[in-house]
Amino acid sequence: xxxxxxxxxxxxxxxxxxxxxxxxxxxxxxxxxxxxxxxxxxxxxxxxxxxxxxxxxxxxxxxxxxxxxxxxxxxxxxxxxxxxxxxxxxxxxxxxxxxxxxxxxxxxxxxxxxxxxxxxxxxxxxxxxxxxxxxxxxxxxxxxxxxxxxxxxxxxxxxxxxxxxxxxxxxxxxxxxxxxxxxxxxxxxxxxxxxxxxxxxxxxxxxxxxxxxxxxxxxxxxxxxxxxxxxxxxxxxxxxxxxxxxxxxxxxxxxxxxxxxxxxxxxxxxxxxxxxxxxxxxxxxxxxxxxxxxxxxxxxxxxxxxxxxxxxxxxxxxxxxxxxxxxxxxxxxxxxxxxxxxxxxxxxxxxxxxx
Amino acid sequence: xxxxxxxxxxxxxxxxxxxxxxxxxxxxxxxxxxxxxxxxxxxxxxxxxxxxxxxxxxxxxxxxxxxxxxxxxxxxxxxxxxxxxxxxxxxxxxxxxxxxxxxxxxxxxxxxxxxxxxxxxxxxxxxxxxxxxxxxxxxxxxxxxxxxxxxxxxxxxxxxxxxxxxxxxxxxxxxxxxxxxxxxxxxxxxxxxxxxxxxxxxxxxxxxxxxxxxxxxxxxxxxxxxxxxxxxxxxxxxxxxxxxxxx
Numbered sequence: 101x102x103x104x105x106x107x108x109x110x111x112x113x114x115x116x117x118x119x120x121x122x123x124x125x126x127x128x129x130x131x132x133x134x135x136x137x138x139x140x141x142x143x144x145x146x147x148x149x150x151x152x153x154x155x156x157x158x159x160x161x162x163x164x165x166x167x168x169x170x171x172x173x174x175x176x177x178x179x180x181x182x183x184x185x186x187x188x189x190x191x192x193x194x195x196x197x198x199x200x201x202x203x204x205x206x207x208x209x210x211x212x213x214x215x216x217x218x219x220x221x222x223x224x225x226x227x228x229x230x231x232x233x234x235x236x237x238x239x240x241x242x243x244x245x246x247x248x249x250x251x252x253x254x255x256x257x258x259x260x261x262x263x264x265x266x267x268x269x270x271x272x273x274x275x276x277x278x279x280x281x282x283x284x285x286x287x288x289x290x291x292x293x294x295x296x297x298x299x300x301x302x303x304x305x306x307x308x309x310x311x312x313x314x315x316x317x318x319x320x321x322x323x324x325x326x327x328x329x330x331x332x333x334x335x336x337x338x339x340x341x342x343x344x345x346x347x348x349x350x351x352x353x354x355x356x357x358x359x360x361x362x363x364x365x366x367x368x369x370x371x372x373x374x375x376x377x378x379x380x381x382x383x384x385x386x387x388x389x390x391x392x393x394x395x396x397x398x399x400x401x402x403x404x405x406x407x408x409x410x411x412x413x414x415x416x417x418x419x420x421x422x423x424x425x426x427x428x429x430x431x432x433x434x435x436x437x438x439x440x441x442x443x444x445x446x447x448x449x450x451x452x453x454x455x
Numbered sequence: 456x457x458x459x460x461x462x463x464x465x466x467x468x469x470x471x472x473x474x475x476x477x478x479x480x481x482x483x484x485x486x487x488x489x490x491x492x493x494x495x496x497x498x499x500x501x502x503x504x505x506x507x508x509x510x511x512x513x514x515x516x517x518x519x520x521x522x523x524x525x526x527x528x529x530x531x532x533x534x535x536x537x538x539x540x541x542x543x544x545x546x547x548x549x550x551x552x553x554x555x556x557x558x559x560x561x562x563x564x565x566x567x568x569x570x571x572x573x574x575x576x577x578x579x580x581x582x583x584x585x586x587x588x589x590x591x592x593x594x595x596x597x598x599x600x601x602x603x604x605x606x607x608x609x610x611x612x613x614x615x616x617x618x619x620x621x622x623x624x625x626x627x628x629x630x631x632x633x634x635x636x637x638x639x640x641x642x643x644x645x646x647x648x649x650x651x652x653x654x655x656x657x658x659x660x661x662x663x664x665x666x667x668x669x670x671x672x673x674x675x676x677x678x679x680x681x682x683x684x685x686x687x688x689x690x691x692x693x694x695x696x697x698x699x700x701x702x
Contacts, residue, residue: 344545344547346543346545346547347547347549349510349543349547350543350547350548350549352508352509352510352536353508353510353536353539353540353541353543353610354536354540354560354561354565354609354610354613355533355536355537355561355565355613356560356561356564356565357533360564360565364560364564365549365560368551369549369550369551372551448551
């Protein structure tokens with residue numbers, strides 16, 4: 101107790117100005133927390149099958165909306181009888197990622213290869229079906245968190261390797277490759293994602309021959325992936341430029357070919373430098389997935405706002421609660437990514453003690 | 456094509472943009488010969504040896520290394536690079552790999568030597584540069600002198616016939632220069648063909664068969680170390696020597 105008093109004297113109330121600032125800060129913290137707690141808990145309604153309980157408590161969150169619609173928020177209109185397929189995909193994905201992130205395990209390399217090859221194939225078979233006796237589920241029935249994760253994970257997994265190739269291409273000594281990389285990057289960076297999505301869903305079918313029509317979600321996936329690749333390329337190019345020329349020359353002088361020297365010497369260093377930027381792009385991409393709403397695909401945010409119009413749930417607190425819930429889910433995923441990136445940085449920086 | 460010369464450079468020209476950095480260089484090096492190249496900064500001496508393993512491309516003339524002409528053929532460049540080791544002023548070790556991994560990288564990935572064999576060889580060379588006990592450290596944990604010795608060992612692991620040294624002691628603190636020079640003297644005594652860009656005149660006197668003085672992209676003077684230091688012929692050589700010896 102005495103220590104606490106001593107500490108506050110030194111740190112919070114050292115001077116008159118200091119005391120004033122401390123009091124104002126404490127008041128601000130109190131007001132914020134009090135507001136959040138009373139809205140989310142004290143004045144909130146928790147039980148109920150429709151808006152009636154929320155109408156009775158008009159100053160707090162309407163949590164029954166979230167619990168009642170939870171299934172749709174996760175799966176969209178994915179048929180209830182087939183939702184186990186989505187669950188398998190979620191569980192396997194979480195398990196695989198968890199093991200990969202856990203640090204030192206023996207079969208890490210094999211697992212990573214499996215996650216990048218077998219897992220996407222399995223995911224595709226399970227989710228869309230039409231094979232192995234699984235009934236076919238059209239992508240316009242997919243929705244909610246499922247779609248958000250499908251778009252974000254695809255974007256992340258495609259944009260990293262493609263971004264690396266584009267970054268190398270942009271620094272290539274071969275003029276044609278360099279020009280093509282620059283054109284690609286500048287085109288995709290110069291166009292807003294909304295435009296890309298509109299182009300993909302509205303314009304593209306006009307150019308394709310009659311009858312050759314491919315899936316709307318797939319078109320979005322391609323659009324988002326290419327868009328993210330252009331950003332990724334520039335982030336990685338930054339990392340590449342930070343590698344001293346001597347590293348390239350040392351690689352050459354011991355006889356390594358271009359690709360070997362990139363793979364063994366340059367990229368391992370450049371990617372570590374780029375981790376903050378890469379994760380930044382991933383997080384941006386994750387949040388940008390909400391834009392697919394405008395081309396009629398219902399991601400998590402899309403499906404939540406769609407349900408605001410349900411006549412059973414037209415209460416003033418419903419949209420606020422829905423948005424808060426969406427924000428919370430997005431925040432958890434983004435925070436997890438940024439937190440994981442910090443641990444990756446730490447793991448690699450231990451050995452890179454540069455003098 | 457002469458059999459006894461391992462490097463033959465004739466009428467070599469090189470430009471950096473408009474700047475004529477190497478002017479009609481002619482130089483033949485016999486197998487086992489040790490050559491020290493010196494000259495003021497900007498004289499083209501580093502560029503000359505960097506042309507030999509094609510870190511710089513040349514604009515005119517010919518370079519033939521061990522009977523293989525250095526042209527734009529990737530196969531020839533790769534072959535020459537596997538015969539020619541290089542040590543840089545800034546060491547250029549790979550900071551994300553241990554000393555041992557630095558050493559086995561090229562044997563494993565370029566020559567396809569099995570890992571265990573490459574490690575045995577690397578330890579043997581680390582022994583030769585007198586740091587076998589540092590094999591599992593990262594370059595950032597070593598002193599400059601130790602890093603440069605690792606860099607020498609890394610080059611030797613490819614078992615080159617020729618070693619190029621580009622100011623190997625210029626980035627070192629004075630007390631570390633000696634340990635690196637001793638390794639280089641060892642190497643010279645074992646018969647390695649060496650081209651060293653250096654201002655270490657003691658080293659030049661001790662091991663060089665020939666000392667070459669370059670200025671403004673030309674070879675100005677070329678002689679045995681004794682004659683070169685005691686009786687320089689050209690005015691520019693005299694001026695240079697008086698500047699680096701400092702009296």
